[in-house]
Amino acid sequence: MMGEYRNKLSKKDITKLGIISTAYQTGFNYERMQAGGFTASMIPSFKKIYGDNKEEISKAMTNNMDFINTEPHMGTFLMGLIVSLEEAGEDRNLIKNLKVGLFGPLAGLGDAIFWFTLLPISAGICSSLAQEGSIVGPILYMLIWFIAWYSRVWFARFGYSLGVNAISTIRKNAGAITKAAGILGVMVVGGLIPSYVSINILSSIPLAKGSSLSIQKDFFDKILPNLLPLGFVFFTYWLLKNKRVNIVLLIVSIILVSILCSALGIL
Amino acid sequence: MEITLSQGLLLALMTFICGIDAVWEAFFIFRPIVVCFFTGIILGDVQLGLAAGAVCELTYVGLTTVGGTVPPNPLVAGVMTTVLAYTSGVPVATALGLSLPFALLMQYINIFFNSTFSGVMSKLDDYAAKGETGPFVRTITWMGLVVALSYAIVIFLSAYAIQEPISAFVNSFPAWLVHGFEVAGGLLPGVGLGLLLRIMLKTENVGYLFIGFLIASFLPLQNVLPIAIAGAAVAIIGYVNDKNKIIPGDTGGDNDGGI
Numbered sequence: 001m002m003g004e005y006r007n008k009l010s011k012k013d014i015t016k017l018g019i020i021s022t023a024y025q026t027g028f029n030y031e032r033m034q035a036g037g038f039t040a041s042m043i044p045s046f047k048k049i050y051g052d053n054k055e056e057i058s059k060a061m062t063n064n065m066d067f068i069n070t071e072p073h074m075g076t077f078l079m080g081l082i083v084s085l086e087e088a089g090e091d092r093n094l095i096k097n098l099k100v101g102l103f104g105p106l107a108g109l110g111d112a113i114f115w116f117t118l119l120p121i122s123a124g125i126c127s128s129l130a131q132e133g134s135i136v137g138p139i140l141y142m143l144i145w146f147i148a149w150y151s152r153v154w155f156a157r158f159g160y161s162l163g164v165n166a167i168s169t170i171r172k173n174a175g176a177i178t179k180a181a182g183i184l185g186v187m188v189v190g191g192l193i194p195s196y197v198s199i200n201i202l203s204s205i206p207l208a209k210g211s212s213l214s215i216q217k218d219f220f221d222k223i224l225p226n227l228l229p230l231g232f233v234f235f236t237y238w239l240l241k242n243k244r245v246n247i248v249l250l251i252v253s254i255i256l257v258s259i260l261c262s263a264l265g266i267l
Numbered sequence: 268m269e270i271t272l273s274q275g276l277l278l279a280l281m282t283f284i285c286g287i288d289a290v291w292e293a294f295f296i297f298r299p300i301v302v303c304f305f306t307g308i309i310l311g312d313v314q315l316g317l318a319a320g321a322v323c324e325l326t327y328v329g330l331t332t333v334g335g336t337v338p339p340n341p342l343v344a345g346v347m348t349t350v351l352a353y354t355s356g357v358p359v360a361t362a363l364g365l366s367l368p369f370a371l372l373m374q375y376i377n378i379f380f381n382s383t384f385s386g387v388m389s390k391l392d393d394y395a396a397k398g399e400t401g402p403f404v405r406t407i408t409w410m411g412l413v414v415a416l417s418y419a420i421v422i423f424l425s426a427y428a429i430q431e432p433i434s435a436f437v438n439s440f441p442a443w444l445v446h447g448f449e450v451a452g453g454l455l456p457g458v459g460l461g462l463l464l465r466i467m468l469k470t471e472n473v474g475y476l477f478i479g480f481l482i483a484s485f486l487p488l489q490n491v492l493p494i495a496i497a498g499a500a501v502a503i504i505g506y507v508n509d510k511n512k513i514i515p516g517d518t519g520g521d522n523d524g525g526i
Contacts (some may be wrong), residue, residue, distance in 0.1 A: 024292045026411035030455035031385035032462070036407050039391075043400045058398030065388075065395055066466070067459030072292045100463065101495060108490025126300055131321040133314055138304035145295035176509040180502035186472045187498035189463060190479025191491045197460065198453035226484045232454065233513045236461030239469070247389045247458070254383050254454050260445030267450045 008049045009087055014080060014160045017045050018153030021076045031251060033069035036078070045083040063092045069196075070103040071110020076152040078102060080159025088167045094178040101184035104192055118148060197229035203266050268353055270310070275427025277309045279419040282346060286418030289342050290411050293474035299345030306349040313417035319349040319359045326363060331390065343421060350426045368437035369425045375440070376417050378448045384410055386456050 024037035027247045039061050050056040070078065078099055085095045130137030170177050201220065203211040213219070220227050239245045261267035270278075285305070289297035296302070300320040307316015327341040347366035350357045387410065394403040425433050468476065478501075479494050488494070 023291055023411070025291050027384060027387070027391075027407040028290070028381060029384035029388065030381050030452045030459075032388050032459040033456070035459075036388065036391050036403075039395065040404050040407050043404065047400070057400065058396060061395035061398065061400075061403070062392070064390055065379075066463045067309035067456065097467065100467065101498065104491035105495040108492045120328050121299075123300065123324045127321040127324045128318040130300060130324075133317055135304070135313065135317065137317060138300050138320060140292070141298070141300050142296060145273070145298075149294050173506070173510060176506045179509060180506040182467065182469070182472050183475050183502040183505060184465075184495065184498040186467055187475040187479035187501065188495050189460060189467065189490055190476035190481075191483040191488075191494035193460060193480050194459075194483045195491070196301065196456040202452075224484070226480070229457065230480055232457045233460050233464070236458045237464045240458075240461050241465045247392075247462075248386050250458060251385045251455065254458065255448070255451045258451035258454060259444060262447035262450050263443040263444075 003216040007087075009083060009160070011157070013045060013048055014083075014157050015153050017041065017079055017083065017160075018076050018156035020044060021079060021152055021156065022149070024075060024244060025072055032065070032067045034075070035065050035068050038068050038075065039064040041076075042079055042083055045079075046086065049083070049087050059092065060086050063096055064099070066096065066100065068103050069100070070107040071142035072115060072171035073114055073148060073152050074106050074110035074155050075103070075155035077106060080156040080161075081163040083158075083166070084160045084163025085170075088164075090167070090170060091178055092172070092173060094174070094181055097178070097185035099185075101181060104188050111130050114148065118144070193229050193233055194226040197232060199232060199267065201228070201267060270287075270350065270354060270427050272393035272427065274309055275423055275487065278306065278346060278350070278426050279423040281305050281309060282342065282422040283415050283419040285342055286415035287411060289340075290414050295422065297342040299327050299341050299348070302342055302345035303349045306346050310349065310353050312353060315352055315359070316349050319352055320345065320361065322359050323348045323363055323366075338374065339367060340377065341370070342418065343373040343425075344370035346422050347425055354430075365434075369421070369432045372425075372437045372440075373418065373421055375445055375448070376421065377414070378445070378452060380410075382448050382451045382455065385458070387430075402448055 021041040024041045025034055026040075027036040028034060029036075042064065043061070045056075045061045046057045050060070064082065068075075081102075082095055082099060085098075122141055126137040126141040126144075128137075129140065201216040202215045206212045224230075236250070239250065240247070258267065281302070285297045285302050288294050303316045303320030303323055304313070305316070305318070307313045310316070322346050323341075327339075327344060344363070344366050347369040348359060348362045351357065351365045352362035355365075356364070357365070376444070387406065391403060391406060394400075394406065424430075464476075475498065477496065482488075482494050482497065483491065485494070
């Protein structure tokens with residue numbers, strides 16, 4: 001495709017990408033989670049690839065503004081992969097689908113490594129040292145996590161080289177791979193709905209003799225668990241696609257309705 | 268012992284720096300064992316900081332931010348455990364319990380920011396659409412600074428200025444308001460996913476969305492990795508079929524089923 005963009009990024013640029021990614025959880029919010037900081041981390045790489053071409057930088061940025069939530073250390077793997085594909089001028093739909101398909105599994109892997117293994121181990125060892133009154137405790141803790149911090153550079157390099165090596169394969173079968181990535185992405189999004197969207201109706205219908213029927217447990221959960229989150233995602237999808245509602249208005253309404261429903265004891 | 272004004276300001280500065288890391292989750296200097304140590308140094312009682320850090324860190328190991336929930340804040344818990352043990356002379360385990368209202372207050376503030384920052388995303392969309400990288404990065408930087416500054420203010424007020432009123436304020440805080448923001452936290456990701464589907468969902472792949480949803484709803488999974496593997500399996504099957512279709516018969520067509 002756009003072969004002229006090849007080989008713009010050096011190893012130093014990927015190291016820089018990993019270092020800049022330190023700040024990528026800045027601007028975290030419930031709507032799209034890490035999307036803003038994730039995009040911001042890759043801006044220097046995009047600038048390097050596209051130079052003064054504002055239009056291409058804009059397209060690359062916009063392509064990354066979707067919902068994303070992954071583990072902070074390993075998120076750089078995706079950044080490395082994305083910039084390698086941007087550099088090669090690959091189809092942005094493919095890039096997006098790959099990203100969406102991978103961030104969830106990567107979060108699971110990263111959480112298992114850093115939050116469920118390294119954190120308890122380092123906390124256990126260093127706390128017992130601190131308990132004995134040794135300043136080695138907190139200092140060792142900072143050292144361990146400083147090394148863990150640097151792993152984001154390795155993950156960025158790994159993602160980048162993986163992307164570079166895969167490019168010729170992708171080129172040969174672009175159509176089929178884009179379609180396959182689309183299947184993976186959409187299936188993972190379906191799997192993300194129950195873990196990220198939650199609606200729990202607290203209201204119940206009073207029956208005779210002091211018993212009552214819980215609308216959530218006895219009705220909705222009996223039909224299909226997570227039916228309401230699924231319905232809600234399709235509702236916002238419909239509002240955004242067919243009704244073209246203003247996103248800020250939608251968010252403000254959701255916050256206000258949430259507080260109202262909480263005050264009334266409905267949700 | 269009393270906290271002096273300069274100690275209060277130093278605590279606020281330290282919390283500001285560690286607060287940035289609490290947003291980033293990068294260097295882990297927002298964890299209790301580290302902030303208690305720093306607090307101990309500022310208060311001139313390193314041993315107390317170490318003892319508080321050990322107890323507080325182990326307590327907060329189980330309370331990690333996973334999947335978008337906000338547990339009581341470990342940074343504020345660490346500083347306040349040390350401060351309360353220092354000022355009132357109670358054992359660190361007791362101080363840990365007393366620090367809970369302050370850690371909860373910071374939790375509420377974070378939930379508030381996580382909800383309201385959602386409204387900034389469409390501004391970032393505008394900057395991205397125009398390729399305005401400067402304003403884009405500046406807006407995100409401001410969001411980070413506002414959060415870090417809130418950490419610093421909470422600690423300055425709690426540790427130095429108005430400890431008692433804050434504790435009372437948190438204990439009398441209307442539960443429905445906090446819960447309302449928690450409800451919003453459960454709904455707002457639906458907007459993000461809706462936006463994503465607006466681009467990704469096509470008639471030919473909508474079926475896979477339901478398959479992924481059903482797997483996640485009915486199997487007790489730790490994360491979405493098994494769904495991604497199932498998705499990859501389906502994608503590979505489709506990919507192989509498509510690839511074979513692209514080469515029409517000229518190589519003999521081994522997938523003609525022997526007819």
